[in-house]
Amino acid sequence: MGKGEQTRQAILDEAFSLASCVGVGGLSIGILAERTKMSKSGLFAHFGSKEELQLAVLREAQQRFAEVVLRPAFRQPRGVARLRAIVLNWLDWTRVANLPGGCVINAAAAEFDDQPGALRDEVRRGLIALRRTLVETVAKAVEAGDLRPDTDPEQLAFELEGIYQVAQQSRRLLNDPDADRRALFAFDRLVRDYAVERGKE
C-alpha cells in the first residue's frame, strides 16, 4: 500500500469516528484536517470533493458493518441461531467498531431520507442490502425447520430492524440501561411467535 492509500485510510478512520458524533452531513474538512494534523488542501486532494469524502465514509461504514456484524454471524449454522447471532452482533457493533456517537448508517438514514442525491442513494443501497440479508437469513431458518413454513421473511426482517432502532434510541438518548435486554426479549418473543411448536408438529 503506497503512501497515498495509507493516509487516505487514516483520514477515513478519523472521519468515520467523527461522523459517528456529528453525522455524515456534519463532517467538516477544516475540523478533519485539524484532527489528522494535515492541511485542508492536502486532505481535500485525497477525495476531490466533500461529497466524495462523505460517500467514502458511508462505504467504509458498510464494509465494517459487514465485517463486524454479518461475517462472524455466518459462522453459525443457518437457522435461528444465525439470526440471533446477527442481532447480538448488531446490538454490539457501535461498541466493537469505533463509533463513540452511535451508528453512522442509521443516523445518515434519518438525515438523508428526504434529500435526493448520491448520499441518499448510498445509504439506501446499504440498507436495502442489509434488509435482503436479513430476509434471506430468515428464509433459511424456515427451510431449516426452525420457523413455521408460513413465516413471512420480509415481515420478520422488518420487525427486527424496528427492534434494533428503538434499542439504539433508548440506549443513546433515553439512557435506558435495559435497552439491550428489552431488545433481546422482543427478539425472543418474535422468534417464539414464528417458531414451529415442537409439541404439535
Next chain:
Amino acid sequence: MGKGEQTRQAILDEAFSLASCVGVGGLSIGILAERTKMSKSGLFAHFGSKEELQLAVLREAQQRFAEVVLRPAFRQPRGVARLRAIVLNWLDWTRVANLPGGCVINAAAAEFDDQPGALRDEVRRGLIALRRTLVETVAKAVEAGDLRPDTDPEQLAFELEGIYQVAQQSRRLLNDPDADRRALFAFDRLVRDYAVERGKE
C-alpha cells in the same frame, strides 16, 4: 395576539416544515429569512439566538404531535382501542402535520443523541414524555382487561416505538409501499401476544 406573536408563529410554521427536510440542526437563519421574505436581523430578533429558534421548533413539534396524534386518540375508550388509535395517528402524522420531509422529532433524536446541550435535553424530554404516555396507555389496557395482567407496559411501549421507527425508515428511505401495512401487522401480532385469551380465561 399582537403583531410580534403573529409573525413569530409564521416564522415557526416555516421553520417547522423546513426542519422536516433539512433537520433541526440544518436550519439556517438566512434561508429561513428568504422563505419568510424577512431580513435576517428582523427574523433573528424574534428568538435571540439560533439555538433558541431550534428549541422553539422542537417545542412546536411536540405540541403538534400531542394535538394530532395523542389528543384524538384519547377520545377512544381506554384499552387496546385507544392504543391502536395512537398507532394509527402516529403512522399518519407526518402527512397530517406539515412534515414533507418526515418526523422532525425522530430526526432530531438521531441527530442530537450524542451532542450534549439544550437541544438534546429538549428532544429527550419529549421522547420520555411520549414513552410515559405509551406506558400508561398500555397499563390502562391491562386494567381494562384487554391485555394480560402480567404484561410489562414498558416492554410493550418499547416495541411500539420500534415498529414506528422502522415504518418511517422503510417508507421514506426504502420507498416501501407496504410499510404501514407491515407496521399494523406487527402491532396486531404484538397485541394478540399480550391479549387475554378470551376462550381460556
Next chain:
DNA sequence: CGCTTTATAGAACGATCGTTCGTTTGTGTC
C-alpha cells in the same frame, strides 16, 4: 392626533465553509 413601544430593515462583523491554485516537499525508480 402624538407619543412610546415594538417590530423590521440594512449594513457590517469575524468566523468558517468548500474549493482552487501554485509551490514545495517527499517518495519511488532508473
Next chain:
DNA sequence: GACACAAACGAACGATCGTTCTATAAAGCG
C-alpha cells in the same frame, strides 16, 4: 544521485454562517 511523479502545504477565493449595531417604519395606546 537524477529524474518523474505523487503528496502535502499555504495562501487566497467567494459564499454563507450566526450575530451585532444603528436607524427606520409600524403598531399600540392615551
